[in-house]
Structures are given as structure tokens and as C-alpha cells.
Amino acid sequence: MNGAHDLGGMDGFGPIDQSQTTHFPEQWERTVFGLTLACGMLGKWNLDISRFAREQMDPGHYLTSTYYEHWLHGLETLLVQQGLVDKEELEAGKPLDDTRYTPVNKDQVASILEKGGPVSMESEKKALYKVGDTVSLINRHPSGHTRLPRYLRGHSGEIIFHHGSHIFPDTHAQSGQKEPAHLYTIAFSAHEIWGEFESKAEDSIMVDVFEPYIAQRI
Amino acid sequence: MNGAHDLGGMDGFGPIDQSQTTHFPEQWERTVFGLTLACGMLGKWNLDISRFAREQMDPGHYLTSTYYEHWLHGLETLLVQQGLVDKEELEAGKPLDDTRYTPVNKDQVASILEKGGPVSMESEKKALYKVGDTVSLINRHPSGHTRLPRYLRGHSGEIIFHHGSHIFPDTHAQSGQKEPAHLYTIAFSAHEIWGEFESKAEDSIMVDVFEPYIAQRI
Amino acid sequence: MSKDHTHHHHDAPVSEIESRVRRLEQLLVEKGLVDPEAMDELVDTYENRVGPRNGAAVVARAWSDPEYKHRLLTDATSAIMEMGYAGRQGEHMQVIENTPQVHNMVVCTLCSCYPWPVLGLPPTWYKASSYRARAVKEPRAVLKDFGLELDPSVQIKVWDSTAEVRYLVLPMRPEGTDDLDREALAALVERDAMIGVAQVSAP
């Protein structure tokens, strides 16, 4: 979706504010971080579903709230969507039925973190492109989750890496299904993306691009 | 500039809210409207300069404030930029020096409004394109004011009207200089702009495009 | 209205933005940059005198007078000026005609361009993010928000007012209105139909 999260190339935000040096200036942010990771380990949703939940915040709210408020919005949304809690319970701050679950416990944490969640997966499809190919990207504006930012759509660049196949996020967010898609890193010249008056010929942008985002070799 | 004002194609705003039926639900909005028009008549800035002043609001602030707050932001910005008032005076709510001006008076209003501000102007340059031409637009992302929305950049369409020459807004906002540019209306298919899965083949978007925004005939 | 310039809202507490605007107004009046009476005249013009009844009169005349309709569709600015509607935000007019095959709707994605002399000031939703963002991308969903579901075969043309040309939609004349005179026809024509988010219904 063309949400407020898709920030690449937006103007008007002013200088970078480097003043905040602790991760959790407020205790509630620390709590949201912990709750989000702990709930994520329940396995009720995947990474792409949880990103999509954050992206659906009202754009004005997204841009005026802090990072962990995005996470909080996403977590509450997913808990309700999955039927783990309901809105009345969020309001009440306590369970309103007798259902109880088994959480991930302290001793399981380290090994879950260490294992991580690799998204590479074997694909039976041969890669359609190879390093050195110049390709153009599709121009699509789906209402669902996508990892193809607006500022790149329709543009052309050169493939510099092929990472094998990874889980395709668009489908993964929509249905939870794990479909493999070949993943490439593509180099785009800044001139191609922003125009020659607005950028320097020397500069370029490297982006990881899933094969379904590529229109054709050119 | 790629500001928050450039809204075409953004998702996430939810349904259209038709509930507000009066022009000025708050008295301050009525006042901002009157002040903006009255000050505009002083001739110290042009339409494009005043649009650019509103576009430069912080994006989060722009999206969470009401329409006449955009106008208020623009008006205060321009008054200070032009040296007509300074920030201390805005704070104080009264003049802090002896300079006094002559405002537009009540009897002049009707004729100024009736005259309006036509922006058509003769050009010595012949139009490079004609009705029926298929043309592609440039891809530029200037930091200044432009009337070429992001969602159209780089796309192709067919010229359906030629409106003669109008004042070119980009230059007009930057330097105040009135440069003529041929103005066309171009029809873009919805498929071309949003992709074939996200739109209907029947639908199209008609946009007024200044000649400098056109890359070439194709 | 002049009395409002110094004393607003006696009873409600003054919000931050109210007090900011009040200070600005006092400053500009004292500086001689704004004449309070000129300001009242401006507000009164657009709040009470100029509005969609002007556009409705243009539409009704076009429905009743084929020769006028032809002029309106080929040179809207002078055809509208002939009815006495001209000036600010209507200097360059274009009228676009709805037909059974083509439905037109108007938006300004970059700000709020709107044909003031014939429609007055734009409604709040026209200036709001949701309409400006969605009209060009999902016009059929937007029309549904307004209660208008068009046949999928009808072409939708969305006009994004990016320059100083201002668009007025000439809606389809409803069936069963052959006996109505211009005044009665004009009474049927609402603002939304001239923006293109509604159709005109028979009485």
C-alpha cells in the first residue's frame, strides 16, 4: 500500500535529530518492545503481516507518533485480528473470558533469538535474471503489503547480486503462505531515480528486489 | 517539492468524511480566510509563492491540521518573509515599529475579485506539441515548487487540449518572474498510472501539464 | 460582522489557534495591512453571495438552450462570464459533459483548486486528504462513499486540476424533466453533481 511508511524521497522533514541516545526514553517504549517480541514468538503471525499492520496506521498519525507507538498500534491490531484478545479487553486491561495460553518462557528466549527467522527457501523456479542484467521494474500500486517502494517503480537498474530465493513478502503478508521468489540487489543511478538536476551522477541506490517486481530485461 | 501536499495515490486515509457542511465551523477559520485574501491583494506575493509556503509545512503537521491551519501557516510565513511583520510582532499581536501601510479598502474588493488573476500570457515560443500527440513526462523531483504531481512523473499520455501559454508556476514561485509555458491537458490511462491489477481499463486521469514537464513525443 | 473583530466567542475558552489568529488579525489591522471592512466584504462575498446556485443556473441554461450548451463546452470562460459569473478562481474555465458512457469527476490532488465563481468555496471533504489522495487512484470506491455506484462499463474520467484551469461538470439532465423551465431545472442541480461525485435526480 502507498502508506505514510513509504518515505523514500519525501521532502519537508528537516534535519536529522540525533539528540535521542537511549533506546527507550520512556518505560512504556521498553514495555512495547518486550511485548511485541514476546507475542511475535507465539507464531500467530509472520514478519510481513506485522509490518503490514503498522503500515495501515492513519498517515497523519503515523508521521506524528513515535516509533514504538507504531509497534503498539501493530501489536494491538494483530492481537485483535487473531482473536487472542478483544477490544473490550484492551480497554479493561484484564481478560474477560477464561481462555488462557502458554507463553514462551524465559529459558526458551535465547535459543529462539539465536535461531532467528531465516527467510531463504529453495525454489524450483530457475532465476529469470543474472548479475549484470539491466532490468526495468513494474509499476504497481497494490492495496496490500509490498516491499517495492514507490520511488523505484517503473525504473531501471543493473543487477549486482543474486541472493537465491527468499519468501515473497507480498503473498506472505496476505495469506501467510510461503512462496519463494528470487531476490536480487539492483543498482539504480541517482539520475535515473531523481532526475539529473536533483542528484549527482556519481551517486547510486542499491535495493533488494524480488523477482516478481521486475518487468523485463532491457 | 515532494511534500505531504502531493497526495494523489496515497492510501490509508479511510472514507470521505462528508459531515462538515459549513465553510467555517470555527470563527478563526473565517478570519484566516479573510486575512489571507486581504493580504494577497497587497500584491507582495503571487499564487505560486503562497502555495509553496503552505507546502513547506512539516508533513506530519500538514496531515493532522485542518485546511485553514495550512493557510494560516502560509500567511504567517509570507508576512515574515516579505518583512511586513516580524516574529516578535506575531507573538505580541501588535506592531513593534512605526511602519504603517495602506490596506485594500472595502470599495476596491468587488472589482479586484471580479478581475481575478488571469495567468494566460502571450509566448513567442511555438507550442512543441499538439492535440493528439502521445508524450512522456519528465522524472524530476525538484526541491522547489512544482505542479507536476509525483504519481505522474515518467508516465505517458495523449494530449487532448492545448490551452495556449500560462505563467509557468515553478519559476513564478521561485523568483516571481512570469515566464510563459504552453499548457496542455493530457489523458493518462489508469492502467498506465496504477498498473493493470489495481485499476480499470476504462478509467483515465486528465491532468493539466506545462510544456517543461514533457520529456518527448513518443 | 465587524463586531467579531475584537470580541469572539465570549463563553468558550480560547484555544491556542484562536488566540494566535486573534493576535495576527489585531497586528495586521494595526499595521494598516488589512482593513477590517474589506475583510468582512471578502468573507461575506464567498460565505453568502457566491455559491453553487451560480453553477446550477449555468447547467440549467445549457440543458435548455443547445446553442448555449455548445458555447459552454467550447469556450466555457466566456459562456459563463455572459451569465455574470467571473473572476478569481474562475479565470480559465472548462466544462466537461457527463454522458451515459462517460462520467467525469474533479479533484485537486496538490491543493484545493475549485471554480469559485460558479460553485463558491469548496466543501471540506474536497480539501481533505482522503478525497485528494483517493479520487485519482480509486474513483469508483470514492463514488461509492458518496452513494453512487456506476455500471462497470461506464468510463470514469478524473480531472486533476494542477494548473489554473477550473473544471465544472455538466451533469446529465434527468429523464422526465421536459416540462421544467430553467428555474425549476436549476433547483434540481446540487453542488456535488457539478463536482462529479453525484448525479442529478428527477424531482
Added chain:
Amino acid sequence: MSKDHTHHHHDAPVSEIESRVRRLEQLLVEKGLVDPEAMDELVDTYENRVGPRNGAAVVARAWSDPEYKHRLLTDATSAIMEMGYAGRQGEHMQVIENTPQVHNMVVCTLCSCYPWPVLGLPPTWYKASSYRARAVKEPRAVLKDFGLELDPSVQIKVWDSTAEVRYLVLPMRPEGTDDLDREALAALVERDAMIGVAQVSAP
């Protein structure tokens, strides 16, 4: 930390969001969805144990050991895992090398992708709108905000982390550090240099 789960900020008034988060936490713990001790363990891991010292050790080793550097640049995931840094948000690593001709910097325009095992949690500015919006469009102006002005002839490569590959910048080893051992070298390497918004200075 467990004591914080029931009593936070005794003195300050509770903001709306604090109270919302407190209700959520109580609900999830009571439902059995979250174990407070597991939560503390998670927070403690990323707040206190995993951080840019890991990345600095990787960089220092690559500076000192050409064979390791070669492996790091060709198969970063396993070269980093070999140092004991692996897992969440570092499953697929790529290391990119700065040279006198090429400066690399990393951003995630869509969210906040960042190599946790080697750098810990991202700084606030990395997650904020301004950095995410500007890094790809005006990288030189962004670097200037960080006090870094590169020669115009240096190529800038901005890496936008749109998939699950995580990028770590291998900064240039500063001159005059030939005598330093890995530990001393690592002490020179700050987080920002490994994101690519700073360079490493000699001691």
C-alpha cells in the same frame, strides 16, 4: 526489572499512552500470552548485551586479517556467525566496504531494518522520518547533518534494506593505526561508521 511490571513512574502523572501500555501488559500476562520474565530477558538482551561492540569486533578483525576480510566480503553471514553473532535480524548479512572512491551508507526507507546481532537496536534517528525520507534522495546533505563532507568525486552508494538482507558497512581503517591490535582497533569503531554516516578517525 520485574518490579517495573506493576509499578512504573511513581511520581510522574501517567500519560494516556502509558496507561494504554500498562493495560495491555496486564492483559497479556494474565491471559498467559506473555511471560514477564521472558519479556525482561528479551529487553535485557537488546538493551544491555547486544550492541555495536559486536560489529566493531568484526570490523577490527577484518582490518587485521586479510583472509577473514575476504570471507566477510564474500559470505558475511557465516563469517559473522563464526565470531558468535547470529540470529534475529541478522539471518542474511552483507558487508560492504568503504574505499577512498566509494562511500556506502545504509537506510531502510520502508521501516527500520537493521543488523541487530552486530549493531544492536537502531538509534532513534535511523527509524525517524527525516533519515528514512532523505537518505536515498539527498545522501550528501544527510551526511553533512552528521558532520561528514565527502569530496564531490567520491561515489555515494545508498543501500535501502527492502528485504531481509541486512547491511553492515566496513569503514576504512584510519591511517597511523598499524601498531594497534584488534582490541585497540575495535575501540575506534563507532556505530555510525558501520551504518555509513561517519568515518573512523585515528586515536
